[in-house]
Amino acid sequence: MQKEAAIREPLILGHKTYHDVTEDVCRPIEDKAPKMWYILFGIALIIGLYGVGCILYLLGTGVGVWGLNKTIGWAWDITNFVWWIGIGHAGTLISAVLLLFRQKWRMAINRSAEAMTIFAVFMAGLFPLIHMGRIWVGYWVLPIPNQFGSLWVNFNSPLLWDVFAISTYLSVSVVFWYIGLMPDFATIRDRAKKPISKKMYSILSFGWSGRAKHWNRFEMVSLVLAGLATPLVFSVHSIVSFDFATSVIPGWHTTIFPPYFVAGAVFSGFAMVQTLLLIMRKAMSLEAYIHTKHIEYMNIVIMVTGSIVGTAYITELFISWYCGVEYEAYAFMNRATGPYWWAYFAMMTCNVVSPQLMWIRRLRRSLLFTFFISIVVNIGMWFERYVIIMTSLHRDYLPSSWSMHYPSPIDIGVYIGTIGLFFAFFLLFARFFPVLALNEIKSILKGSGQSYKESPDYHKNH
Amino acid sequence: MADKVIYVMYDDDGVLKDGAKKLVSKGVKVADTFSPFPIHGIDPIIGVKNTRLGIMAFIYGLGGLTLATIGMRYFMIVDWPMNIGGKPNFSYLDNILAFVPISFEFTVLCAAHGMAITYLLRNKTLPGMPAQNPDPRTTDDKFVMEIRTSDNSMEEKELEKLIKETGYIEIDKKNI
Numbered sequence: 140m141q142k143e144a145a146i147r148e149p150l151i152l153g154h155k156t157y158h159d160v161t162e163d164v165c166r167p168i169e170d171k172a173p174k175m176w177y178i179l180f181g182i183a184l185i186i187g188l189y190g191v192g193c194i195l196y197l198l199g200t201g202v203g204v205w206g207l208n209k210t211i212g213w214a215w216d217i218t219n220f221v222w223w224i225g226i227g228h229a230g231t232l233i234s235a236v237l238l239l240f241r242q243k244w245r246m247a248i249n250r251s252a253e254a255m256t257i258f259a260v261f262m263a264g265l266f267p268l269i270h271m272g273r274i275w276v277g278y279w280v281l282p283i284p285n286q287f288g289s290l291w292v293n294f295n296s297p298l299l300w301d302v303f304a305i306s307t308y309l310s311v312s313v314v315f316w317y318i319g320l321m322p323d324f325a326t327i328r329d330r331a332k333k334p335i336s337k338k339m340y341s342i343l344s345f346g347w348s349g350r351a352k353h354w355n356r357f358e359m360v361s362l363v364l365a366g367l368a369t370p371l372v373f374s375v376h377s378i379v380s381f382d383f384a385t386s387v388i389p390g391w392h393t394t395i396f397p398p399y400f401v402a403g404a405v406f407s408g409f410a411m412v413q414t415l416l417l418i419m420r421k422a423m424s425l426e427a428y429i430h431t432k433h434i435e436y437m438n439i440v441i442m443v444t445g446s447i448v449g450t451a452y453i454t455e456l457f458i459s460w461y462c463g464v465e466y467e468a469y470a471f472m473n474r475a476t477g478p479y480w481w482a483y484f485a486m487m488t489c490n491v492v493s494p495q496l497m498w499i500r501r502l503r504r505s506l507l508f509t510f511f512i513s514i515v516v517n518i519g520m521w522f523e524r525y526v527i528i529m530t531s532l533h534r535d536y537l538p539s540s541w542s543m544h545y546p547s548p549i550d551i552g553v554y555i556g557t558i559g560l561f562f563a564f565f566l567l568f569a570r571f572f573p574v575l576a577l578n579e580i581k582s583i584l585k586g587s588g589q590s591y592k593e594s595p596d597y598h599k600n601h
Numbered sequence: 602m603a604d605k606v607i608y609v610m611y612d613d614d615g616v617l618k619d620g621a622k623k624l625v626s627k628g629v630k631v632a633d634t635f636s637p638f639p640i641h642g643i644d645p646i647i648g649v650k651n652t653r654l655g656i657m658a659f660i661y662g663l664g665g666l667t668l669a670t671i672g673m674r675y676f677m678i679v680d681w682p683m684n685i686g687g688k689p690n691f692s693y694l695d696n697i698l699a700f701v702p703i704s705f706e707f708t709v710l711c712a713a714h715g716m717a718i719t720y721l722l723r724n725k726t727l728p729g730m731p732a733q734n735p736d737p738r739t740t741d742d743k744f745v746m747e748i749r750t751s752d753n754s755m756e757e758k759e760l761e762k763l764i765k766e767t768g769y770i771e772i773d774k775k776n777i
Contacts, residue, residue: 157637157742282676291676295685300702307710314717321726322740326637329737345721346730349739353724354639356652360720363658367709378702578638581742585615 149589150244152427157581164575165327167423169336172570175422180570183562190556193549194269202272204549210542211532215550216266217382218524219557222407223263224305224379225400225520228372229408230256231312234319235368238361243587244436246579247428251419252412253316254572258564259411260309262557267301269553297381304378308371315364318357321347323573376404383527390470390531393458399451403520406444406490409437410516417510419569428575431504438503441516445494448523452491466536474530478543482526489519605750605757606632608735609764610743610771614640617744620767621646627763630752635739654723658716665711669704735773743770 155163197204207214230253237245268277279285280302282292292299324344331337347353377397384396413434420429459471474483493515497503534541568574585591611617618640621631631647634640644651674693677683677700682690689695721727739745748764750757764772 161637161741282672289681291681293683294673294677294703295683295696295699297702300706303703303706303710307706311709311713314713318717318720322637325732325734326740328732329734329740341732342728344732345726345728346732347726347740348724348733349635349637350733351634351636351640351643351647351649352652353726354636355644355649356654356720356724358639359652359654360716363655363716364713367658367662367713370705371709374702374705381702582638582641 145592147587148432149592150247150428150432150587151580151584152430152589154590155427155584155588157584160575160577160580160584161326161330163425163427164323164573164577164580165330167569168327168571168573169330173422176566176570180563180566183559183566186559187556187563188559190553190559193552193556194265197269197549197553198272198274202270204547206545206547206550208542208544210535210540211529211544213270213528213532214544215525215546215554216270218521218528219554220263220266221379221400221524221528222521223259223266223557223561225376225404225407225524226411226517227256227259227263227308227408228376228401228404229412230254230259231308231315231368231372232405232408233412234315235365235372238365239369242436243583244433246576246583247425247433248412248416248437249579250316250319250572250576251416251568251574252408253312253319254568254574255411255415255565256408257309257312257316258561258568259408260305260312261564262561264305264309265557297378297385300378301382304375308375311364311368311371315361315368318360318364319576319579320572321345322349322357323577325349326577327573373401376401383531388531388535389464389466390459390474390527392467393455395451395454395458399448399455402444402447402451403490403523406441406448406494407517407520409441409444410513410520413437413441413509413513414517415565417506417513419574423569423574425575428580431506434506434509435504438497438509438512441512442494442497442503445490445497445516449491449494452487469534470531473534474526477530477534479526479530479533482522482529486519486522486526489515490523493519604777606775606777607748607750607760607764608773608775609746609748609767609769610736610738610773611746611768612743612770614638614744616768617746618643618646620764620769621746623767624748624763628753628755629748629760629763631746632749632752633747635734635736635745635747637740637742637744640744654716654720657719658712661715661719662708662712664715666704666708668711669707670700673700673703 151160205214205216230249233245233252234249237249268274271277280292280299282294292302321344324340325347328337328340328344331340377400380396380400383391384393386392416429417434420426456471456475459467462468473479493512496508496512502508529544533543609620611620614636617634617636621634621643624631625646634643634647636643643649670693677696678690678693684690693700725733734740735745735747736743748760750760753760761772
């Protein structure tokens with residue numbers, strides 16, 4: 140049992156026993172799904188399938204169905220890619236970085252945040268693949284011997300770094316998530332009454348035992364994977380930012396990009412976690428485990444990373460003038476006052492102003508306000524990528540090539556479709572998987588549970 | 602000689618730990634414990650050695666780094682040196698900065714997956730394996746201690762007397 144200051148707010152409210160924790164988490168999986176679940180899943184699936192239809196049309200017809208032109212060769216696709224990959228940064232940050240820092244509040248949210256990460260990275264990975272046009276030759280990004288002579292992929296290119304970074308990130312996140320899931324699947328397996336679900340969870344749990352030696356290995360694997368995943372999280376979005384920063388396009392060619400992108404990714408990822416968890420805790424009655432204190436902690440992360448992002452915006456603006464490069468200066472003038480000023484304005488309001496409201500304790504502990512801000516931040520972070528990509532591309536060195544980008548219905552359809560698919564995946568996860576890390580919650584129950592903290596023994600022992 | 606396994610069930614991790622400490626001090630060998638979450642501090646009491654998976658992860662990582670270096674050197678320097686703006690391309694060291702990201706990613710990839718696969722194999726936890734825990738309640742809120750008669754020189758009766766003092770809630774015996 141770990142020691143914890145008695146004045147710290149308990150992380151698990153109410154008088155829960157180990158068995159209550161199991162009951163609370165397993166009940167939604169074992170009971171019949173509520174009607175609302177079917178409605179939401181149906182809506183998400185229809186939107187997702189519409190997106191799949193748009194993707195199939197795109198693949199059948201060609202990338203020309205997007206609103207791209209000679210000047211703007213990347214638009215919504217790369218915006219959506221960076222947006223999704225950014226959202227996919229919270230999960231591993233919560234489960235890996237916060238594990239290394241021994242933050243116990245992460246245990247209530249890490250499972251679902253990591254599921255969200257995995258689904259978001261799925262959605263992100265889709266965009267570069269469909270942007271290839273000929274998705275069936277997607278394997279050409281791998282360095283495999285080929286019939287074209289000694290033609291290898293270019294290891295100097297940040298685009299190839301991205302291939303390695305994202306596939307590593309996705310697969311390592313899945314492994315990290317699954318290893319934590321095995322003991323919890325075993326809990327459901329041992330409770331299951333129906334033969335089909337017993338069989339299913341038995342396969343999923345890999346025959347987990349709970350032996351002392353297995354737990355010893357489990358903890359070592361969790362720790363080492365967290366240690367590996369921590370630099371991985373930072374590297375992935377740094378490499379995504381290299382896609383832009385290593386180019387010579389004004390507005391992209393800056394050294395500030397890696398840290399600024401990573402902060403932005405954590406910022407948007409936590410916002411998405413808030414959006415999902417605020418609904419989930421209510422729908423699955425997990426208020427005792429994910430309560431105001433958890434929301435407050437996450438809001439503080441949002442506030443800090445939002446401030447880093449805001450500082451980066453202003454630094455960028457200052458440097459564009461201070462560097463004395465006229466193209467650079469123009470790119471930023473054009474961002475703020477050009478034809479895309481409204482996107483810049485949306486980005487600034489949503490990302491710089493809104494997180495500052497979290498300095499007020501009453502606001503950051505208000506669930507309704509948090510939900511509102513989380514949506515605002517998600518919108519703002521989409522606009523951030525849109526601004527960076529669009530305003531830099533649409534007017535660069537050659538004024539005769541200046542252009543504008545108007546999204547086609549397929550652009551919009553693919554984007555909305557990925558949101559639908561993402562929610563469909565998440566709803567499936569919430570229905571069939573243990574949404575809280577049961578074994579981890581139980582291990583902190585005695586240290587951070589309300590009933591234990593309030594008992595006279597607790598104070599005597601600490 | 603017929604071996605007998607005694608499963609002693611507790612409803613609290615602290616009670617099990619104290620019980621194990623008491624039994625071990627009396628010279629009883631506790632074979633294993635089964636619990637719904639890691640009981641911190643039980644390993645040295647019942648003599649479970651710390652895992653060496655961390656060392657394996659390091660070795661897998663080194664393997665990944667080596668493989669990435671050999672691969673990229675062959676692709677980019679030996680087999681088809683790319684002429685990018687006339688920049689030097691005739692030695693790995695000249696270009697090493699461009700190879701840092703993939704070297705890192707590949708190291709992590711190999712270390713993480715190598716470790717995870719070793720973990721699953723060593724645990725014998727693979728898809729479709731039967732459940733290894735003696736009682737389904739050990740994944741919920743019960744804690745079980747496994748004691749084998751063949752591990753202990755003392756008589757079964759004596760053993761049971763010692764176990765009785767540890768405050769268990771259930772006891773189960775099985776011949777194997």
